[in-house]
Amino acid sequence: MERRRFIAFALTPSLIVLFAVAVLPAIYLIVTSLTPFQLTTPGSATDFSDPFRNYALLPGDPRFVNSLAVQAKLSVASVLFQVLLGMLLALLLNVPSRFVEFARTFFLIPMVLPPIVVAVIWKLIYAPDISPLYYAAQALHFTLPALTSSVDFALTAIIIADTWEWLPFTFLMVLAALQTIPDEYSEAALVDGASKLQIFWYVTLPFITPILVISGMFRLIDSVKAFPLIFLLTGGGPGTVTEVTNYYAYLLAFDTNEIGYSSAVTVVMLLLVCGISLGLVWMGRRKEALA
Amino acid sequence: MSESSFRKATPGRLVAITVTLLILLSPFLWLLQMSFKTNDQILQFPPPLIFTPTLENYISLWHSAFSASFVNSLLSASLSTALALLFGVPAAYALSRWAGRGKHALSFAILVTRMAPPIAFTIPFFLFYRWIGLLDTITGLVLVYTSFNLPLVIWMMQPFFDTIPVSLEEAALVDGARTRTVFTKIVLPMVTPGIAATAILCFLYAWNDFFFALILTRTNARTAPVAVVNFMNYEGWEWGKIAAGGSLVMAPVLIFSLAVRRYLVSGLTAGAVKG
Numbered sequence: 001m002e003r004r005r006f007i008a009f010a011l012t013p014s015l016i017v018l019f020a021v022a023v024l025p026a027i028y029l030i031v032t033s034l035t036p037f038q039l040t041t042p043g044s045a046t047d048f049s050d051p052f053r054n055y056a057l058l059p060g061d062p063r064f065v066n067s068l069a070v071q072a073k074l075s076v077a078s079v080l081f082q083v084l085l086g087m088l089l090a091l092l093l094n095v096p097s098r099f100v101e102f103a104r105t106f107f108l109i110p111m112v113l114p115p116i117v118v119a120v121i122w123k124l125i126y127a128p129d130i131s132p133l134y135y136a137a138q139a140l141h142f143t144l145p146a147l148t149s150s151v152d153f154a155l156t157a158i159i160i161a162d163t164w165e166w167l168p169f170t171f172l173m174v175l176a177a178l179q180t181i182p183d184e185y186s187e188a189a190l191v192d193g194a195s196k197l198q199i200f201w202y203v204t205l206p207f208i209t210p211i212l213v214i215s216g217m218f219r220l221i222d223s224v225k226a227f228p229l230i231f232l233l234t235g236g237g238p239g240t241v242t243e244v245t246n247y248y249a250y251l252l253a254f255d256t257n258e259i260g261y262s263s264a265v266t267v268v269m270l271l272l273v274c275g276i277s278l279g280l281v282w283m284g285r286r287k288e289a290l291a
Numbered sequence: 292m293s294e295s296s297f298r299k300a301t302p303g304r305l306v307a308i309t310v311t312l313l314i315l316l317s318p319f320l321w322l323l324q325m326s327f328k329t330n331d332q333i334l335q336f337p338p339p340l341i342f343t344p345t346l347e348n349y350i351s352l353w354h355s356a357f358s359a360s361f362v363n364s365l366l367s368a369s370l371s372t373a374l375a376l377l378f379g380v381p382a383a384y385a386l387s388r389w390a391g392r393g394k395h396a397l398s399f400a401i402l403v404t405r406m407a408p409p410i411a412f413t414i415p416f417f418l419f420y421r422w423i424g425l426l427d428t429i430t431g432l433v434l435v436y437t438s439f440n441l442p443l444v445i446w447m448m449q450p451f452f453d454t455i456p457v458s459l460e461e462a463a464l465v466d467g468a469r470t471r472t473v474f475t476k477i478v479l480p481m482v483t484p485g486i487a488a489t490a491i492l493c494f495l496y497a498w499n500d501f502f503f504a505l506i507l508t509r510t511n512a513r514t515a516p517v518a519v520v521n522f523m524n525y526e527g528w529e530w531g532k533i534a535a536g537g538s539l540v541m542a543p544v545l546i547f548s549l550a551v552r553r554y555l556v557s558g559l560t561a562g563a564v565k566g
Contacts, residue, residue, distance in 0.1 A: 006470035007389055010381035014441060017378055021438035022404035025415035032414065092308060097300035105552060106312055109319060112548040112555070113541050114499040116516040120537045121318045123523075124325070130333055130530060132321050139337070164318065172556055183298065218560055225408050228501050232520065249410050254506055259414060266411050277406050281399065 026270075033267045037260035044260070054264035064265060067245040074159060074244055075223040081163040083216045086170025087208070091200075093171075094178045104175070111168035119232035122161040126233065148233045154241050161229050166222075170215045177211035178204070217280045224273055245269050326534035333530050348535035357536060360518035364540075367429050367514065368497035371436035375493050378437075379444025380486065384474060386445065387452035398449070405442045409502045412438065417506055427509040435507065436497040443496065444489055447557055451485035452478065488551045492558040495544055515540045 034051035137144040147157040236243035252262035327344035425431035504514040519536040
């Protein structure tokens with residue numbers, strides 16, 4: 001009895017804190033999303049006369065619709081690149097060697113750097129007057145366009161930077177999965193005369209498919225949060241070419257003061273993230289059931 | 292044969308690994324070398340690869356408002372780490388030992404609070420802080436950082452407690468010890484490495500934050516990541532200072548993350564917050 005009381009006592013403070021700092025803000029966000037709240041308009045925070053006005057406006061808001069499309073492009077492209085390149089890197093580094101083990105640590109650097117430092121690094125790489133990229137192009141007598149201010153390249157520039165930043169994550173996950181594959185399998189296939197490509201396709205890939213999917217899902221959930229890169233490199237521009245939903249919500253609330261409307265955009269975004277997260281849990285369960 | 296004959300560290304492979312590493316890290320190395328150059332050297336074409344390194348940029352940062360923002364970062368990150376551990380470690384123990392129904396649902400609910408995009412918290416926090424006067428204060432930052440570090444602590448510490456056999460505790464309980472004593476005297480010392488790793492990850496998450504600090508601070512509580520960006524907006528494009536500031540912001544991260552490399556994945560998958 002004393003033990004059960006202790007367990008309850010150990011858990012309760014955290015639950016109270018989490019309720020106060022996570023559940024209450026979420027409720028408050030939903031409440032403000034039902035109002036035309038603007039800091040400069042007195043009484044707007046408590047005006048519930050037309051609660052679903054913000055949500056009704058969303059489908060007809062070209063910037064919101066565009067932001068979803070930009071988000072989809074950014075997320076799909078960067079997740080695909082990260083999973084693919086992460087896998088290739090993991091295959092390359094999956095060798096038993098002291099040197100390689102030592103080197104692995106350095107491959108993780110981009111992921112652990114503060115996101116704003118990553119953004120500064122890429123700001124530098126994309127700055128024509130001092131960038132090594134532009135120096136190299138110049139030396140080869142090749143003219144690079146201004147990547148971050150070009151309608152055609154700005155989103156690609158963000159995708160490249162985001163891929164660089166999070167590639168180590170998928171690499172780390174895939175490498176962990178690769179190391180659980182017993183060598184006997186590939187050796188047996190090798191003895192049977194299978195080519196390296198065949199071994200990869202029929203032995204390695206089935207083993208790592210679950211982890212490829214899971215790490216991709218994690219990256220997908222997180223790709224919604226790519227803020228510093230967009231903030232520093234393009235500011236959502238040129239025009240709205242790189243304006244993802246997260247950034248649009250930020251501009252609405254803290255630039256144009258449309259707090260109520262921004263809350264509605266954020267609520268929709270939250271629902272999308274929750275949907276993906278639930279899908280992830282469901283897949284995790286299914287994987288456990290299979291194992 | 293104990294050594295695998297299939298995966299081999301051939302010389303060709305080692306060269307490929309080294310080249311890949313250099314390409315991957317070159318953007319990062321470029322920033323680092325630039326922090327030791329004068330502005331003239333930075334603008335030179337072709338860029339001098341061999342130059343006399345100068346500490347000029349770092350020295351001028353030391354004498355600027357940047358040092359205060361560095362202290363703000365240190366303070367808010369360490370205080371929020373301490374708070375998150377204080378609340379989270381007992382909670383993780385409780386969840387680990389609690390066999391009741393709803394345990395998984397509760398663990399998942401705790402994790403979900405971390406998966407939400409930061410903007411979902413910024414709007415309510417901003418309005419609330421504005422109302423009670425916590426905008427631009429370290430207290431305000433500590434509170435919001437604790438809100439995303441607490442789920443991380445609970446999520447990361449639980450497996451550590453899971454590895455400690457309950458029979459060990461039961462033996463002590465039979466001998467008449469109180470649960471509280473068992474927890475502080477027997478269980479806690481056994482999970483010290485886990486606490487250390489968790490603490491470092493919490494510190495890093497708070498230290499790396501840009502989004503919350505950008506919105507919830509102005510000048511008094513401005514953190515180092517925001518200060519670096521301010522070099523771009525107001526003082527022109529002083530690339531030397533920007534590079535030095537960036538290098539200083541990433542220094543603790545690089546040191547600490549090497550220390551907790553083994554726990555990075557579990558820490559990151561607990562819903563990375565990159566605002």
